[in-house]
Amino acid sequence: xxxxxxxxxxxxxxxxxxxxxxxxxxxxxxxxxxxxxxxxxxxxxxxxxxxxxxxxxxxxxxxxxxxxxxxxxxxxxxxxxxxxxxxxxxxxxxxxxxxxxxxxxxxxxxxxxxxxxxxxxxxxxxxxxxxxxxxxxxxxxxxxxxxxxxxxxxxxxxxxxxxxxxxxxxxxxxxxxxxxxxxxxxxxxxxxxxxxxxxxxxxxxxxxxxxxxxxxxxxxxxxxxxxxxxxxxxxxxxxxxxxxxxxxxxxxxxxxxxxxxxxxxxxxxxxxxxxxxxxxxxxxxxxxxx
Numbered sequence: 643x644x645x646x647x648x649x650x651x652x653x654x655x656x657x658x659x660x661x662x663x664x665x666x667x668x669x670x671x672x673x674x675x676x677x678x679x680x681x682x683x684x685x686x687x688x689x690x691x692x693x694x695x696x697x698x699x700x701x702x703x704x705x706x707x708x709x710x711x712x713x714x715x716x717x718x719x720x721x722x723x724x725x726x727x728x729x730x731x732x733x734x735x736x737x738x739x740x741x742x743x744x745x746x747x748x749x750x751x752x753x754x755x756x757x758x759x760x761x762x763x764x765x766x767x768x769x770x771x772x773x774x775x776x777x778x779x780x781x782x783x784x785x786x787x788x789x790x791x792x793x794x795x796x797x798x799x800x801x802x803x804x805x806x807x808x809x810x811x812x813x814x815x816x817x818x819x820x821x822x823x824x825x826x827x828x829x830x831x832x833x834x835x836x837x838x839x840x841x842x843x844x845x846x847x848x849x850x851x852x853x854x855x856x857x858x859x860x861x862x863x864x865x866x867x868x869x870x871x872x873x874x875x876x877x878x879x880x881x882x883x884x885x886x887x888x889x890x891x892x893x894x895x896x897x898x899x900x901x902x903x904x905x906x907x908x909x910x911x912x913x914x915x916x917x918x919x920x921x922x923x924x925x926x927x928x929x930x931x932x
Contacts, residue, residue: 643905643906643907643908643917643919644742644743644905644906644907644908644923645742645907645908645909645910645917646738646739646740646741646742646907646908646909646920647909647910648719648720648741648745649719649738649741650718650719651666651667651717651718651719652664652665652666652667652717652719652738653665653912654909654910654911654912654918655670655686655688655911655912655913656684656686656688656689656911656912656913656914657675657678657680657682657911657916657918658678658680658681658682658683658684659678659680659681659682659684660674660675660676660678660679660698661673661674661675661678662674662675662678662918663684663686663688663689663692665688666715666717666726666734667715667716667717667726668715669693669694669711669712669715670688670691670692670693671692671693671694671695671696671711671728671734672689672692672694672695672696673695673696673732674696674697674698674704674732675918676879677918677919677920678918686913692709693708693709693710693711694706694707694708694709694711694728695707695709696728696732698732703730703731704731704732706728708728711728713727714726714727715727716800717736719738719741719744721776721801722744722769722772722773722776722801723797723800723801724736724767724769724772724797724800724801725767725793725796725797725800735766735767735793736767736769737766737769737920738909739907739908739909739920739921740769740770740835740875740907741769742907742923743770743833743873743875743907743923743925744769744770744773745773746871746873746925747760747770747773747774747777747831747833747871747873748773748774748776748777749777750831750870750871750927751774751777751778751779751831751870752777752778754830754870757780758774758778758779758780758830758831758870759779759780759781759782759828759829759830759831759866760774760779760780760781760782760829760830760831760832760833761781761782761784761822761829761831761832761833761861761864762774762781762782762783762784762833762834763784763815763818763819763832763833763834763835763836763861764784764785764815764834764835764836764837765783765784765785765790765791765794765833765835766785766790766794766835767790767793767794767797768783768793768794768795768797768798769797770833770835770873771783771794771797771798771808772794772797772798772801772803774831774833775798775803775806775807775808776801776803776806779830779831780807780808780809781806781807781808781809782808782809782811782829783808783809783810783811784811784813784815784818785811785812785813785815786812786813786814786815787812788812791810791811791812794810795810815834815836815857816853816857816860819857819860819861819864820860822864823860823863823864827864828864828865828866828867829864829865829866829869830865830866830868830869830870830871831869831870831871831872831873832861832864832865832869832871832872832873833873833875834857834858834861834873834874834875835875836850836853836854836857836874836875836876837850838850838876838877838878850876850878850881851878851880851881854874854876854881854889855889855893858874858889858890858893858894859892859893861893862893862894862897865894865898868928869894869898869928870927870928871925871926871927871928872890872894872925872926872927873923873924873925873926874886874889874890874923874924874925875921875922875923876921876922876923876924877920877921878921881922882922883904883905883906883922883923883924884904886904886922886923886924887902887903887904887924889924890902890904890924890925890926891926894926895926898926898928899928899929900926900927900928900929901926901927901929902924902925902926903924903925904922904923904924904925905922905923906919906920906921906922907919907920907921907922907923908920
């Protein structure tokens with residue numbers, strides 16, 4: 643498992659009965675997690691000293707219960723900073739487990755010895771965008787939500803990257819890639835974090851298991867002639883790491899050589915030394931970057 647274990651401002655304190663106890667900077671949150679199917683005693687005092695608690699509804703969705711939490715606060719990961727705020731569907735605007743992938747892409751960019759262009763699809767609030775830009779890449783950030791793109795700009799600014807070469811686009815990711823193919827634009831690195839399920843503005847259904855491989859193949863057409871990396875993230879339980887690796891090998895590795903690997907990503911649980919699984923990632927990198 644690839645472990646995001648270099649955080650100072652974030653920590654999974656404990657897990658029990660479908661929920662995780664987290665420290666986000668100076669604030670303690672309790673949020674549901676479908677991986678936490680065990681029921682263990684809640685002995686840490688922090689369970690009762692939470693600043694906010696997201697309660698999942700049996701009918702779907704849920705609601706926040708606030709005790710003492712600001713509308714927005716900031717945490718840092720090394721030289722990166724991020725604005726956080728609680729919003730619908732239990733989220734805070736950041737997936738801390740992705741830090742393990744920020745480290746991976748940043749290392750490749752810094753070690754490339756040449757200008758690198760990165761495309762970040764389904765880019766959310768820009769964790770990977772900020773990491774790539776801080777490492778020196780020119781980034782194209784694409785997300786269908788205007789609010790998320792605005793949030794990503796804020797994260798770049800608070801990380802000292804307001805003037806970095808980042809292009810922010812509110813667009814449908816698949817349609818954007820199709821236009822880039824027609825325009826002949828290419829990228830040295832591609833990152834994608836597609837949702838498990840969703841609906842487009844015209845009611846189009848997105849189901850990851852059906853759509854992800856065609857998208858991986860489509861994106862392989864806009865890789866440059868000397869690409870550096872390709873990263874696919876998945877939070878769909880049924881999409882195993884081996885399946886991610888196989889799809890990336892067929893679409894990218896078969897054409898460019900290099901190295902394909904895939905694994906679960908996770909976060910350490912400080913109270914017991916266990917690891918909380920948090921999805922999976924598939925990676926490709928070019929020859930010579932081992």
